[in-house]
Amino acid sequence: MVERRTLFGRLLPHLVLLAGVAVVAFPVYLAVVGSTHESAVIANGQMPLYPGAQAADTYYRTLFIGPGRTTREPVSGMLLNSFLMAMIIAVGKIAISILSAYAVVYFRFPLRMAAFWMIFVTLMLPVEVRIYPTYKVVADLGMLDSMAGLTLPLIASATATLLFRQFFMTVPDELVEASKIDGAGPFRFFKDTLLPLSRTNMAALFVILFIYGWNQYLWPLLITTRDDMQTIVIGIKKMIVTSDALTEWQIVMATAVLAMLPPVLVVVLMQKLFVRGLVETEK
Amino acid sequence: MASVTLTDVRKVYHGGVEAVRGVSFDVADGSFCVLVGPSGCGKSTLLRMVAGLETISGGTVRIGDRVVNDIEPSERDIAMVFQNYALYPHMSVYDNMAYGLRNRGTPKAEIDQRVREAARILDVEPYLDRRPKALSGGQRQRVAMGRAIVRKPQVFLFDEPLSNLDAKLRVQMRVEIKRLQRALGVTSLYVTHDQVEAMTLSDLLVVMNGGRVEQIGTPTELYRRPATRFVAGFIGSPAMNFLAGRIENEGTVTIDGHRIALGTPARGMLPGAAVEVGLRPEDLQLANGGGAQLSMEVEFVEELGATRLLHGRSAGGAITVQVPAAETRSSGTLGLAIDPALVHLFDPADGRRAGMAG
Ligand SMILES: Nc1ncnc2c1ncn2[C@@H]1O[C@H](COP(=O)(O)OP(=O)(O)OP(=O)(O)O)[C@@H](O)[C@H]1O
Ligand SMILES: [Mg+2]
Numbered sequence: 001m002v003e004r005r006t007l008f009g010r011l012l013p014h015l016v017l018l019a020g021v022a023v024v025a026f027p028v029y030l031a032v033v034g035s036t037h038e039s040a041v042i043a044n045g046q047m048p049l050y051p052g053a054q055a056a057d058t059y060y061r062t063l064f065i066g067p068g069r070t071t072r073e074p075v076s077g078m079l080l081n082s083f084l085m086a087m088i089i090a091v092g093k094i095a096i097s098i099l100s101a102y103a104v105v106y107f108r109f110p111l112r113m114a115a116f117w118m119i120f121v122t123l124m125l126p127v128e129v130r131i132y133p134t135y136k137v138v139a140d141l142g143m144l145d146s147m148a149g150l151t152l153p154l155i156a157s158a159t160a161t162l163l164f165r166q167f168f169m170t171v172p173d174e175l176v177e178a179s180k181i182d183g184a185g186p187f188r189f190f191k192d193t194l195l196p197l198s199r200t201n202m203a204a205l206f207v208i209l210f211i212y213g214w215n216q217y218l219w220p221l222l223i224t225t226r227d228d229m230q231t232i233v234i235g236i237k238k239m240i241v242t243s244d245a246l247t248e249w250q251i252v253m254a255t256a257v258l259a260m261l262p263p264v265l266v267v268v269l270m271q272k273l274f275v276r277g278l279v280e281t282e283k
Numbered sequence: 284m285a286s287v288t289l290t291d292v293r294k295v296y297h298g299g300v301e302a303v304r305g306v307s308f309d310v311a312d313g314s315f316c317v318l319v320g321p322s323g324c325g326k327s328t329l330l331r332m333v334a335g336l337e338t339i340s341g342g343t344v345r346i347g348d349r350v351v352n353d354i355e356p357s358e359r360d361i362a363m364v365f366q367n368y369a370l371y372p373h374m375s376v377y378d379n380m381a382y383g384l385r386n387r388g389t390p391k392a393e394i395d396q397r398v399r400e401a402a403r404i405l406d407v408e409p410y411l412d413r414r415p416k417a418l419s420g421g422q423r424q425r426v427a428m429g430r431a432i433v434r435k436p437q438v439f440l441f442d443e444p445l446s447n448l449d450a451k452l453r454v455q456m457r458v459e460i461k462r463l464q465r466a467l468g469v470t471s472l473y474v475t476h477d478q479v480e481a482m483t484l485s486d487l488l489v490v491m492n493g494g495r496v497e498q499i500g501t502p503t504e505l506y507r508r509p510a511t512r513f514v515a516g517f518i519g520s521p522a523m524n525f526l527a528g529r530i531e532n533e534g535t536v537t538i539d540g541h542r543i544a545l546g547t548p549a550r551g552m553l554p555g556a557a558v559e560v561g562l563r564p565e566d567l568q569l570a571n572g573g574g575a576q577l578s579m580e581v582e583f584v585e586e587l588g589a590t591r592l593l594h595g596r597s598a599g600g601a602i603t604v605q606v607p608a609a610e611t612r613s614s615g616t617l618g619l620a621i622d623p624a625l626v627h628l629f630d631p632a633d634g635r636r637a638g639m640a641g
Contacts (some may be wrong), residue, residue: 163404174365175369177363178363178365178371180335180336180431181336181363183359183386184385192371193373196373199373
């Protein structure tokens with residue numbers, strides 16, 4: 001389809017894309033702007049569209065002191081909690097699922113397919129569905145208000161297991177056989193061949209799972225009560241109180257901006273690997 | 284070095300597929316054995332049992348004087364070259380060759396020395412730091428060979444190692460494999476379905492069909508005296524012609540009334556019995572003057588440069604004749620002269636070489 005397009009015809013796609021970007025970017029811009037004004041300015045209901053002068057002060061207070069009137073927790077602690085939770089969930093999910101996929105694909109053991117189907121079926125049972133029994137178990141194990149309670153129930157992952165299984169099935173059998181002849185046992189084959197080949201897949205999954213962990217809301221809300229166990233997503237919610245007068249909006253905005261940064265950083269830093277993991281099959 | 288001895292080896296896959304049904308043969312130390320046969324005849328299965336990649340359902344496999352049925356592949360002192368090369372994609376050429384040695388705990392200096400020597404022999408020195416992805420098919424093939432030779436194994440196993448290469452490269456690598464095997468003197472088992480590869484490479488040629496061995500021998504033996512119609516049709520290119528005939532007496536067969544003399548008497552065959560008369564295209568000659576025993580109607584001609592193939596019909600069935608390029612006759616009805624010593628007879632009932640035993 002080679003056609004001479006008019007100026008308008010060439011501009012139109014860009015206009016549509018720009019409109020899309022604006023819709024996505026405007027709220028983010030508002031949050032950034034909001035975090036640079038004094039509390040009173042926003043509380044007045046006059047949200048300015050230009051940056052104010054309070055940025056340094058607001059971010060300092062947000063990170064190290066916390067909103068004076070509501071939660072009083074510095075956001076740096078929440079950031080750390082969220083970061084730890086997202087990391088543990090992402091790394092844990094990848095570790096567990098790559099091992100289970102390895103077992104399901106490369107070993108013959110009794111009830112292998114049964115195990116596979118059981119993993120598969122849990123796809124239908126996300127946290128929200130099994131939240132009561134899961135809460136009960138975690139509570140009985142005494143893991144409320146702990147990092148373990150926050151992350152363990154979220155680590156098992158059928159999706160990641162399935163993805164690794166699909167990938168392993170595309171690895172030629174001859175590689176396993178060549179490894180056997182080269183004297184590499186199951187562990188060596190996993191470490192020397194399968195892991196390096198899965199690198200890009202792991203990177204792609206890591207990005208997705210880190211963001212999944214970072215964005216968790218319902219589960220941390222249930223499981224954490226202590227302020228120092230709070231994640232940043234919960235923290236934002238708690239900063240907003242019904243009475244507008246008490247809400248320090250500039251700090252809420254700053255927290256929102258801070259909450260966006262780590263996922264963005266992860267995506268940006270891992271983008272090259274991430275894209276390769278999605279498109280490339282390096283064999 | 285070591286010989287390889289198979290005794291009544293069988294393989295039944297899960298689900299009851301009998302891929303190999305009792306195969307016995309013996310590959311002498313240092314010789315080159317080629318397994319050849321049509322697709323699905325069980326060649327790969329047999330080779331993989333020798334490698335230890337497939338369990339052995341029955342019989343024994345010996346390497347040297349050691350029964351290896353229950354020994355791990357890495358302990359069998361073998362090296363294998365796969366059809367798709369099976370190089371580790373994430374490792375450099377150097378690491379691909381060194382990997383097996385490292386796993387065995389060979390000292391670093393020795394690994395380095397062996398890898399560099401193999402690279403030199405195989406002409407892949409400039410690529411040692413590259414990934415397999417950045418190599419051509421022929422270069423990958425060499426690296427796969429290199430991976431095999433650095434291990435200094437007792438036995439080389441090849442499963443159709445050349446079938447992913449283009450025709451020219453295939454011929455070149457074939458010669459190289461043969462030269463290398465001669466130089467190293469390593470006992471080799473080589474699977475192919477290419478009969479030219481089979482003829483040119485082998486000291487010992489094993490023709491398989493349906494999980495069984497049809498015939499074992501040197502390439503010349505199999506070409507000159509095929510034991511079955513199957514072997515006769517498989518070995519030799521273009522393939523042998525088979526014409527329906529009848530025994531007239533010990534010294535003569537007839538094809539649709541045309542009498543053909545036999546070099547060796549057809550002992551033990553009753554006059555009137557049906558036989559298949561096998562005639563190789565290259566053994567047939569166009570008759571000069573009155574010497575024709577058979578005639579053919581030429582239908583079309585294939586030009587091969589040095590020779591020419593005349594395809595057509597004759598009494599008893601379709602026939603192909605190979606004539607030198609200088610031959611001017613290539614159409615119409617042509618008389619054929621047949622050397623009695625080069626007539627093969629097969630029993631149509633079981634396909635065995637008939638009558639002319641001994
Ligand atoms: N894993 C398996 N399970 C069941 N049957 C199998 C298996 N592998 C091979 N077979 C069957 O065993 C028979 C022999 O297979 P094999 O791979 O040895 O053939 P081959 O002679 O190497 O053929 P090709 O020239 O096509 O490679 C075939 O009928 C095949 O379908
Ligand atoms: Mg095969």
